[in-house]
Amino acid sequence: MVNRACAVVAALFFLTLGALGQEHRWDISLNASAVLNKKTAGNGVTQTPTSGRGFLATLRLNMGAKHSIEVNYARSYTAEKYVTPTLDYRFQTNVTEFSGAYVFSPFETERFKPFLLGGAGAVVFNPYYEYIDFIPVSMMGVRQTQVGFLYGGGVDYRLPRVGSRFALRLQYRGLLFSAPNFKLQNLFTGAKGHMAEPSIGIVFKF
Numbered sequence: 001m002v003n004r005a006c007a008v009v010a011a012l013f014f015l016t017l018g019a020l021g022q023e024h025r026w027d028i029s030l031n032a033s034a035v036l037n038k039k040t041a042g043n044g045v046t047q048t049p050t051s052g053r054g055f056l057a058t059l060r061l062n063m064g065a066k067h068s069i070e071v072n073y074a075r076s077y078t079a080e081k082y083v084t085p086t087l088d089y090r091f092q093t094n095v096t097e098f099s100g101a102y103v104f105s106p107f108e109t110e111r112f113k114p115f116l117l118g119g120a121g122a123v124v125f126n127p128y129y130e131y132i133d134f135i136p137v138s139m140m141g142v143r144q145t146q147v148g149f150l151y152g153g154g155v156d157y158r159l160p161r162v163g164s165r166f167a168l169r170l171q172y173r174g175l176l177f178s179a180p181n182f183k184l185q186n187l188f189t190g191a192k193g194h195m196a197e198p199s200i201g202i203v204f205k206f
Helices: 002-018
Strands: 025-037 040-042 045-049 052-062 067-083 088-104 112-132 135-137 144-158 166-178 192-205
Touching: 025 067, 025 166, 052 192, 067 112, 088 144, 112 166, 144 192
Parallel strands: none
Antiparallel strands: 025 052, 025 192, 040 045, 045 067, 052 067, 067 088, 088 112, 112 135, 112 144, 144 166, 166 192
16 A cells, blocks of 8 residues: 555656656745644554644646646654553654645636645654653654545635745645554554644745
């Protein structure tokens, strides 16, 4: 599944690179996001990820008035907390997303361009500190990559006073994935995690 998702993202990326010589319009956006994580439970284990802030960079290729494709890189930090019948675990973790998506824009006005998106990619959970019952321990959990399914929508608002190439992007993105357990069987919930990411950013068109 992970390899298949990575292949989809790679295909979108190389398709994008192949269009460099064509007369398509590109845009790149840099966004600040809030990262809101879902609590999950299963197999006697309760997983509670903390919420926080993140960063999102997007390269989008506009193939017409309504159709686009994009590639994304996102980064956030969280504490993954697990409560088991015997011990409590906490992993300080950085979370990285590599994804691609199809973007549909139903209409466009002089100032506004709304859009919907859907795609897939890889979500990488990389722990760097681990605690058991609040006591630091040597790392037992390891980096884990999960397939992520991406959906969302938003709007670009042009900023003519700044320049015709600039816009403000407001969007909501959601990621669905299998809840991580850092390859430790006693922390496996079998549940689906969800990451909600409302964001705001600046778009530059070229």
